[in-house]
Amino acid sequence: MPIEAVKRETAQKISAIVAGCGSAGVNILASSRSGRRITVDSSPSADLRLDRVLLSASETDASVMKRTDHPFLEKFRRLSEGADVVMIVAGLGGFAGGAASAAVARAARALSLPVISSVALPFDVEGASRRAAARKSLELLADSSSITVPFENSIINQTMPNVRMTRALDIMNRIVVSPLEEVMQYADTSFLEGIARRKFRGTYAVTHASGLEWERKGAQSIVAEFGADAAALSRMHLFLSMSRGMENSAERLGEEVAGKLEGCDVTVWVRDAEEEGHNRIGALGLR
Numbered sequence: 207m208p209i210e211a212v213k214r215e216t217a218q219k220i221s222a223i224v225a226g227c228g229s230a231g232v233n234i235l236a237s238s239r240s241g242r243r244i245t246v247d248s249s250p251s252a253d254l255r256l257d258r259v260l261l262s263a264s265e266t267d268a269s270v271m272k273r274t275d276h277p278f279l280e281k282f283r284r285l286s287e288g289a290d291v292v293m294i295v296a297g298l299g300g301f302a303g304g305a306a307s308a309a310v311a312r313a314a315r316a317l318s319l320p321v322i323s324s325v326a327l328p329f330d331v332e333g334a335s336r337r338a339a340a341r342k343s344l345e346l347l348a349d350s351s352s353i354t355v356p357f358e359n360s361i362i363n364q365t366m367p368n369v370r371m372t373r374a375l376d377i378m379n380r381i382v383v384s385p386l387e388e389v390m391q392y393a394d395t396s397f398l399e400g401i402a403r404r405k406f407r408g409t410y411a412v413t414h415a416s417g418l419e420w421e422r423k424g425a426q427s428i429v430a431e432f433g434a435d436a437a438a439l440s441r442m443h444l445f446l447s448m449s450r451g452m453e454n455s456a457e458r459l460g461e462e463v464a465g466k467l468e469g470c471d472v473t474v475w476v477r478d479a480e481e482e483g484h485n486r487i488g489a490l491g492l493r
């Protein structure tokens with residue numbers, strides 16, 4: 207299967223508003239360097255305060271919100287003026303993050319803006335009821351999002367068992383915000399046209415490759431990262447930063463990946479690497 211496209215970085219960047227929802231969302235937002243950032247939480251210092259109006263919005267269908275010109279919609283319309291997309295970060299399982307992310311996603315939908323959500327799910331040790339609450343919030347959020355990328359906080363314990371909690375959360379926060387930053391840094395508005403009115407579940411991975419045939423090694427390692435999910439992917443966006451002057455490499459990488467993922471459209475977004483000889487590949491798989 208041929209690759210869908212190789213797209214070079216252009217000036218037509220996406221204009222995004224990134225909403226950090228709940229305590230974890232506010233923390234995750236702090237590790238983001240791109241986009242127009244707003245906080246949505248119960249704290250008085252939040253840009254959007256979790257109050258009765260926001261709570262009611264979290265329980266109101268986008269179509270009803272639009273039709274009745276819900277007061278939260280009015281607020282959100284002003285905040286999101288000029289944005290092409292609304293991005294949401296949160297840790298699910300608590301109260302604020304679930305309600306705030308649902309309200310923001312529904313308001314964005316009511317304004318016909320695509321939503322990309324990237325969220326953390328509770329550590330195993332937090333218990334079954336918290337994990338069940340997180341699952342419920344995730345389904346609600348995914349119902350109003352064009353792309354939803356869930357991350358298990360527990361992956362940190364599994365991959366780095368000896369790191370302290372605060373450090374683990376810092377690392378997780380960088381990971382959770384990564385797919386959103388990739389889209390903001392690499393993609394143009396054609397990315398958004400491709401996800402409009404869709405509800406994709408996303409998986410994100412990143413790898414580095416260098417040396418001879420790095421394209422083949424990089425493709426192998428990316429596909430391995432997706433494990434059993436790879437077969438179910440319908441789209442793959444690769445965010446490639448590589449040395450200047452290797453024009454054919456992006457195409458080769460895309461073809462290597464496409465060759466391993468039957469029936470999956472592969473798009474490669476390319477930027478020049480800051481470091482010579484250092485090829486970084488971010489991958490957002492959608493199903």
Ligand SMILES: Nc1nc2c(ncn2[C@@H]2O[C@H](COP(=O)(O)OP(=O)(O)OP(=O)(O)O)[C@@H](O)[C@H]2O)c(=O)[nH]1
Pocket residue numbers: 227228229230231233234248296297298299300301302303304326327328329332336359375376378379382
């Ligand atoms: N990755 C990450 N996860 C966090 C962080 N803080 C909390 N969490 C996770 O997010 C879940 C929700 O926690 P909070 O964000 O504190 O809860 P909240 O949404 O503010 O809800 P309430 O404060 O209970 O109203 C927790 O169960 C943790 O698993 C953080 O800084 N980073």
Ligand SMILES: [Mg+2]
Pocket residue numbers: 228229230300302
């Ligand atoms: Mg909180």
